[in-house]
Amino acid sequence: MSKREVIGAKYKTCQESEKELLADILDNFPQTFNSEKAKSFSGDFQFLIECDNQIEQFVIKVRNTQFDILPNSFSKNPYLNIECSFEMFTNITLNQFSPILDILSGKIKLDKGLFSLLRFAKFGALFSNRETDLHLPIELHHPAHWEKPQKILLVNGSPRKNASTKVMLDWFKEGLPVENTEVIDVSSLKMNKCLHCFRCWTDNPNDCVLDDDGTLFRDKITSADLIVFFVPLSWASMPSDMKKAMERLMPETTPYFYENKNWHGTAHPLHPYQKPQAFLQFLVWGFPERKHGKILEATFNEWATHSQKKNLGAIARPGVNTILSDPRLHKARKIIKEAIRQTAKSVYETGKIPKKQKKIIEKQYLDLNDWRFFATKYWVNKFKTDYWNRSTSVA
Incomplete structure (x- = not known):
């Protein structure tokens, strides 16, 4: 003693x-x-x-x-x-x-x-x-010069483990050092929703009252130097499991409010155990236009304010299902895959998304009317009922 x-x-x-x-x-x-x-x-x-x-x-x-x-x-x-x-x-x-x-x-x-x-x-x-x-609150200050992350976490936010989101994740992973990289599938976590009881603020700072994989997810996020979120658009937002996981990160913050001049607004200070971190968003959806991802980007931008993590930006792959399934886009797939791999390498080494590669990844490779026709045909072929044929006229 x-x-x-x-x-x-x-x-x-x-x-x-x-x-x-x-x-x-x-x-x-x-x-x-x-x-x-x-x-x-x-x-x-x-x-x-x-x-x-x-x-x-x-x-x-x-x-x-x-x-x-x-x-x-x-x-x-x-x-x-x-x-x-x-x-x-x-x-x-x-x-x-x-x-x-x-x-x-x-x-x-x-x-x-x-x-x-x-x-x-x-x-x-x-x-x-x-x-x-x-466990006292602090404001983080990120290094002036990028340092290669020692620990990288790739988060698969899709409810389907091996769908198009996972393909993008696997391509990105090819550009990263294997020994530094870990993957976590949110859909595989046994995690309850946040109760919004705020006991992680009032009773035992930094600890959640729920004893489940939500704590595991938060520990993985907290220990990483670079986090890459792979998130599909789901009804104008992120999938429910991904949203639930993000809410379980509340114990990272403290119940105080102050002006964070780095983010030009009011934010929560953090606990002193937390280190400067960076994150990147890789967003995918079925619609062909890039503008559909604005609401997801806004959500992550707001999270960056409160988590004080450095937001490296967003990469998007609109019309991802068409890119992966249309036989006419075989060459485009190879080009996109290599661009994603090069982007991962650049982010790891410099902390920046290369503009040239981003443009290749987000490019629309089919005429929009052509895309709409084949996307509609894809779903028509999956119908197990004649309801739509009887009630709707598809031009």
Whole structure:
């Protein structure tokens, strides 16, 4: 048992006064100080702790890899004021608390609104060996220069595992390093819908109350450096399983609102365990025109705002079923496949979608009236009833 855990045990059994235990805790602080993370940092953390029905005031002064604890002191310009009970202060030092819930409930009082949360996260980084245990919100900053992703996740959002969406995914995968790439089929996940209970915000930050594959999906998303979503258009939106999976990513965010200047709008801060990530959309549908995918792109653009993931853009393959099935488009299929493979390689190496390859992938290779005729004929041949022949006249 560590010294801090011993102190916590003492408190729970009331073997010493709170004031004596506070002195023990402060004596132990040098063991938790992370001087590496304190480089170039200067600031005073001022505490007001209720001990034995009295207020104990002290300042933890940090100056570039060095710190001092000043009992009964007052800072004229503190980096952060923190006010709480002795019990809560003990829990903070033991990493046995829920900052978001405790701050919202008033058990921990800070003095600078949302800005103070980021400063409280700084305190956790300087005086904890487990920074991520604090689960405090941050704003991500993406590297100025692209770094090749070490872990790539390809998400098949189609309800049919081996349909046209999967073909596009397989072609894209050919342009990526095999050892860095993983594929997940959303339709194979046993996952309940999000309850919108917000207990991932209030009860246990970052954890969902549903014990199913939704947690697995979120863990896969969180650990990847590059995510490529392969999503078919389904009734002017994404398929229901894909939408359900996206909603299960809510625990990534925190219940705060602030102005994210990178995205020019209001957003949720994230937890400190999260790293800068990038994602790409590969959208497919049966209609021949490119404009049908606008609503899907808008959905992913909005998700980028709240998830703070870098949106590399969208690639679309309209009329995908025709491309894959029409024998007249045999040469076009080969050209598109190679363009997709080259696009994957470029995205991996540079983080950019090459304009030339994108144009090839999204090109309409049949006359629209020709496409409409053969698409209609395709479905007529599948009819198992004469209902349509009796009730509808198809020109």
